[in-house]
Amino acid sequence: MSGALLPLARASFWLAFVVVLAGSVVRMTGSGMGCPDWPKCFGLLVPPTKASQVTWTPGAKYEKGRMLLHRDTLWVAQEPFVAREFEIERNRGQWRPYLKHDYAIFNAAHTWIEFVNRCLGALAGIPALLLFLAAALARDLRTTILSLFGVMALGFVAWLGKLVVDGNLIPYSITIHMLGALAILCIDSVIIQRLRGFVVRWHRSARWGLAFALGVTLLQILTGTEVRELVDLLLKKGMGRPDLAESLAESYALYLIHRSGYWLVLAAHAFWIWRMGPFGQSHVLRARNGVVLLLIGQLVTGVLFAFGAFPAWAQPIHLILGLGVFLTAWGLYWRTTSR
Structure with a gap:
C-alpha cells in the first residue's frame, strides 16, 4: 500500500486546490447563497x-x-x-x-455554481479518506496522523460551510472557511514532501527568512480575504466597481495595509532567495522561480484593482496567485533543513 500513498496525497492536494478555486468563483459571481x-x-x-x-x-x-x-x-x-x-x-x-x-x-446560475462547488468538496474527501486508510494499512504512522488531521480538517470545512449558508454569509466565517481549506492544502503538502524524500541543506538565515516570508504571506492572504468582504459589502450597497479602490483607500485602513503589505511580502521573499544563492537542485530552483512568477502575477492583478476598475474576474486570480506563493514556499520549507 505504501506505493499508493504519494499518488493519493497528490490527488488529495490538487482536488482541494480545485475546491479553493471553485470557492473563489462562487465569491466572484456572488453565488454563495445559490x-x-x-x-x-x-x-x-x-x-x-x-x-x-x-x-x-x-x-x-x-x-x-x-x-x-x-x-x-x-x-x-x-x-x-x-x-x-x-x-x-x-x-x-x-x-x-x-x-x-x-x-x-x-438564480439558476448561482444555484448550480454553488452546487458544483459542494460536489467538488465532497469529491475531494475521497482521496483524503483513501490516503488515511492506505497509510494506516502501510503502517506509516506519521502519514497516518497527518492524513487523519486532513480528514478532520475536511469535516471542519464542511461543517463551517453549513454555518456560512445558515448565517447568510456571516462576516469572518468566510475567512475562517478559507483558512480551513488552506490548512488541508498545507497538510497534504507536508505529506507529499515527506514521501518524496527530498532534503536540501540551507544556510540558517535562508531558512529563517523563508519562514518569515511564509508568515507575512499568510497575513497578506488573511487581510486580502477581509478586504474582499469589504468589497462585497460596498457592492451590495450599490457602489460601482470603478469607485471601489478610491472608496476603500479613503475609508478603510485595512485596504491600505493590504495594499502596502505586498511590498513587505516581496522583500521577505527576496531575502531568502538572496540567501539561498543562485545555485541549487533543480526542484529548489523550480520552486524559487515559481514564487517569483507568482509574485509578479500578484503585482499585475493588484495594479488592476488600484487602477483598472477592480475587475471581478481578477479577484479569484489574485487569490489563487497568493495561495500559490504561500503553498510553493511552504512545500520548499519542508524540503529544506538548516546547517
Whole structure:
C-alpha cells in the first residue's frame, strides 16, 4: 500500500486546490447563497434549473423538506402533500417559513455554481479518506496522523460551510472557511514532501527568512480575504466597481495595509532567495522561480484593482496567485533543513 500513498496525497492536494478555486468563483459571481440550505439545495438532491421548480404551484406534489419561494419568503414543507390552497396549507402548518436566514432569491446560475462547488468538496474527501486508510494499512504512522488531521480538517470545512449558508454569509466565517481549506492544502503538502524524500541543506538565515516570508504571506492572504468582504459589502450597497479602490483607500485602513503589505511580502521573499544563492537542485530552483512568477502575477492583478476598475474576474486570480506563493514556499520549507 505504501506505493499508493504519494499518488493519493497528490490527488488529495490538487482536488482541494480545485475546491479553493471553485470557492473563489462562487465569491466572484456572488453565488454563495445559490443553495439556501445545506447539504441539499432547496430541499432537493438535484438542484432546480428554473424558477417554476421553486414556486408554489397548485396541484403539485411536495415532499417533506421541499423549499419554495412565495411572497418574497422561503417556505419549507413540513410533510408530504398535494398543493391546493397556499393560505389553507400555511394555516395547517404544512408550510413554515425558513428561519435560519431571510435570503429568498432564486438564480439558476448561482444555484448550480454553488452546487458544483459542494460536489467538488465532497469529491475531494475521497482521496483524503483513501490516503488515511492506505497509510494506516502501510503502517506509516506519521502519514497516518497527518492524513487523519486532513480528514478532520475536511469535516471542519464542511461543517463551517453549513454555518456560512445558515448565517447568510456571516462576516469572518468566510475567512475562517478559507483558512480551513488552506490548512488541508498545507497538510497534504507536508505529506507529499515527506514521501518524496527530498532534503536540501540551507544556510540558517535562508531558512529563517523563508519562514518569515511564509508568515507575512499568510497575513497578506488573511487581510486580502477581509478586504474582499469589504468589497462585497460596498457592492451590495450599490457602489460601482470603478469607485471601489478610491472608496476603500479613503475609508478603510485595512485596504491600505493590504495594499502596502505586498511590498513587505516581496522583500521577505527576496531575502531568502538572496540567501539561498543562485545555485541549487533543480526542484529548489523550480520552486524559487515559481514564487517569483507568482509574485509578479500578484503585482499585475493588484495594479488592476488600484487602477483598472477592480475587475471581478481578477479577484479569484489574485487569490489563487497568493495561495500559490504561500503553498510553493511552504512545500520548499519542508524540503529544506538548516546547517
